[in-house]
Amino acid sequence: MLLIHCPYCEEARPEVEFVYGGEAHIARPIDPSAFSDAEWEKLLYIRSNPRGRHHERWRHTHGCGRFFNAVRDTVTDVFETTYKAGEARK
């Protein structure tokens, strides 16, 4: 079983306790009403989908309940690192 290190629990925990939360570091618009259709499309639907290092959100649902960010390799499925939500991109 894949083990994921939760930065809040400070422990490696089994994958089944977590849920995937999509790509990380996607900032919401400060003024949504000023957003054009093209900008909305980019925000809602366009993702980087890299081959290799991917910054993504995970939530430790069946644990501390917190969202955090992780860097995972999309080819090897290896978690490079995990860090708390709000911290700078690694």
Next chain:
Amino acid sequence: MVDIAEIAVSAAELKLGTEPVQGDGVRLSHADPKARYSLRARDAKVLADVIGCALPGKIGDTDGGIACLGPDEWYALLPAGTDLPRGEGLPVSVVDVSSRALGLVLEGPGALAVLSSGCPLDLAKMSVGRATRTVFETVEIVVWREADDRWHIEVWRSFATWLWNAFLAAMPQAK
């Protein structure tokens, strides 16, 4: 040959037992009635002042019946009838969730194996006095290691019947 317990039980047979069940080296029973509180606060000190007792600071630690489940979340398992102050007007949440969950107790040298049959954590490495939220198969539980051979499992009522029977299925039968 390894004996595999029959898990397939019909809906009619799925009953939440009321009496303790003694297996080989493990005993399954209900915990005494408890008062349960879900405690939330960004600032633990404010919450500790409201309820008037110390809070464990690290996730997984317990102190006087209160377990730290998350960075801003605690779960209190107190003697039945305990009434905590609610802290009206303060940035805390003290909610009585006594009726939400049931407590099941697994005890004996075989308890670890029964719990490990569906829980993905390495429970053997969990020290006495630690508690954590986790899953048993697909059911969310809070596991509390009260003593070396005694585990308290909190489970939501609607999952309790299933969990009771899952434990029974995993328990070696008394000869």
